[in-house]
Amino acid sequence: MPVINDILLEIDFEEIGKSLPFLKSERSNCYGKELAQNLVLQIEDNHILEPLASYENLRIIDLVDDKIYLEGGEVITGSLPASLFKSARELVFLVFTLGKELDELEAYYSRNKEIIKSVLLGEMGNYWLHTLSLKVFKIVKEVIETKGLFISNPLAPGFSGFPCEEQGKIFRLANGKNIGMRLTTGFMLYPRNSLSMVTGVSDISFNRADKSICYYCQNSENCQYSHEFSL
Amino acid sequence: MNLLENIKESIINMDEEKVREFTKKALENNLKPETIIFEALTPAMDLVGQEYEKGNLFLPEMLMSAESLRGAMDLIQPLLVQSGGIKAGKVVMGTVEGDIHDIGKQIVCLMLEGAGFEVFDLGVDVPAKTFVEKAKQEEADIVGMSAFLSTTALQFSEVIRCLEEANLRDKVKIMIGGAAASDHYAGMIGADGYGSNASVAVKLARELTKRI
Numbered sequence: 001m002p003v004i005n006d007i008l009l010e011i012d013f014e015e016i017g018k019s020l021p022f023l024k025s026e027r028s029n030c031y032g033k034e035l036a037q038n039l040v041l042q043i044e045d046n047h048i049l050e051p052l053a054s055y056e057n058l059r060i061i062d063l064v065d066d067k068i069y070l071e072g073g074e075v076i077t078g079s080l081p082a083s084l085f086k087s088a089r090e091l092v093f094l095v096f097t098l099g100k101e102l103d104e105l106e107a108y109y110s111r112n113k114e115i116i117k118s119v120l121l122g123e124m125g126n127y128w129l130h131t132l133s134l135k136v137f138k139i140v141k142e143v144i145e146t147k148g149l150f151i152s153n154p155l156a157p158g159f160s161g162f163p164c165e166e167q168g169k170i171f172r173l174a175n176g177k178n179i180g181m182r183l184t185t186g187f188m189l190y191p192r193n194s195l196s197m198v199t200g201v202s203d204i205s206f207n208r209a210d211k212s213i214c215y216y217c218q219n220s221e222n223c224q225y226s227h228e229f230s231l
Numbered sequence: 232m233n234l235l236e237n238i239k240e241s242i243i244n245m246d247e248e249k250v251r252e253f254t255k256k257a258l259e260n261n262l263k264p265e266t267i268i269f270e271a272l273t274p275a276m277d278l279v280g281q282e283y284e285k286g287n288l289f290l291p292e293m294l295m296s297a298e299s300l301r302g303a304m305d306l307i308q309p310l311l312v313q314s315g316g317i318k319a320g321k322v323v324m325g326t327v328e329g330d331i332h333d334i335g336k337q338i339v340c341l342m343l344e345g346a347g348f349e350v351f352d353l354g355v356d357v358p359a360k361t362f363v364e365k366a367k368q369e370e371a372d373i374v375g376m377s378a379f380l381s382t383t384a385l386q387f388s389e390v391i392r393c394l395e396e397a398n399l400r401d402k403v404k405i406m407i408g409g410a411a412a413s414d415h416y417a418g419m420i421g422a423d424g425y426g427s428n429a430s431v432a433v434k435l436a437r438e439l440t441k442r443i
Binding site: 021025032115120122164165184185186188 | 292330356379
């Protein structure tokens with residue numbers, strides 16, 4: 001079960017600033033910007049981010065209606081994965097996290113009623129998690145493509161047609177425990193700054209319709225992440 | 232500009248030091264704490280909330296305004312305690328069992344406190360029985376619950392069921408929030424309201440306490 005532990009995440013305030021609209025606001029006073037800048041320094045100096053990923057490939061045995069039957073007996077259920085991965089020969093299950101330190105820092109400020117710091121850390125965490133997801137996907141894509149295979153766009157539980165409950169299976173199959181993650185009773189990943197994904201692998205290039213998650217998703221028009229992972 | 236207007240403007244400008252300075256002057260000029268709260272702090276935060284809802288303010292900006300209230304509350308709170316205090320109501324708040332999202336709830340807590348509510352924050356991953364015990368112990372007016380996923384939102388119903396079982400349902404109003412909640416969902420599970428964001432949650436809490 002491969003673990004990726006050498007992921008470099010840039011902790012550059014200028015870069016973060018570009019993705020946080022609040023920091024670009026003319027109205028936001030110096031205090032808010034200085035606060036954000038100090039938090040970034042704190043994160044950098046104390047090595048708060050501990051990006052880790054774990055993934056596993058499993059062969060598809062059969063696909064019937066909205067069920068994908070995998071080697072080892074596991075079944076993935078959902079109309080969205082069934083549509084998106086219909087030409088796949090295997091699935092890759094991925095989990096990744098920024099580590100618990102960022103959660104703990106956020107919780108510390110929250111407990112101490114420093115809500116703005118907590119909110120800013122939450123927003124920065126979203127930015128880094130998004131960056132991490134792109135990097136992890138790129139690494140896995142390169143591994144797959146060196147074998148002469150093709151990879152689909154990734155999919156996460158919670159999309160329309162892919163129930164949140166399926167997160168438990170992805171977590172287990174990708175061995176999230178291996179990188180210090182756990183799952184709550186409500187199928188939520190801990191640390192909070194973590195994500196799970198599943199992606200299809202095929203001998204042939206995924207066709208145009210297969211490439212777009214948004215093609216199948218009812219929320220595509222309103223979704224801010226629409227086409228983010230387009231190949 | 233009079234002192235109440237100065238306080239309002241300082242809150243809108245997110246300037247805690249100015250809020251403190253003008254509140255101190257207002258108290259020295261014999262303005263009552265209740266007057267400062269109801270004629271400066273509350274209308275200022277209402278205005279900030281409206282601007283946030285319109286998309287004219289970012290969330291951290293709204294929060295900086297809310298935090299600037301502390302400049303006033305640090306001075307006013309001891310006087311309110313002496314005089315027996317005024318509270319808009321008691322709210323027991325938590326993120327339901329199985330869910331570990333904190334920030335949204337924290338923001339609502341901060342805004343409710345700014346609006347004069349006494350808030351008991353139970354934290355995250357809170358079992359249904361803990362909501363019930365705290366609501367009973369504090370004689371809460373409102374139980375507020377947050378959930379982020381459809382899987383964890385099922386716990387809203389469990390909390391409501393436990394409140395009914397403890398004969399508390401007719402004594403408290405229930406408000407829900409979080410990404411997994413909606414007006415429709417609130418109606419479906421028998422909650423009294425849904426707050427789509429912190430500003431709306433404050434309005435809802437005010438509305439619900441009027442109905443008690």
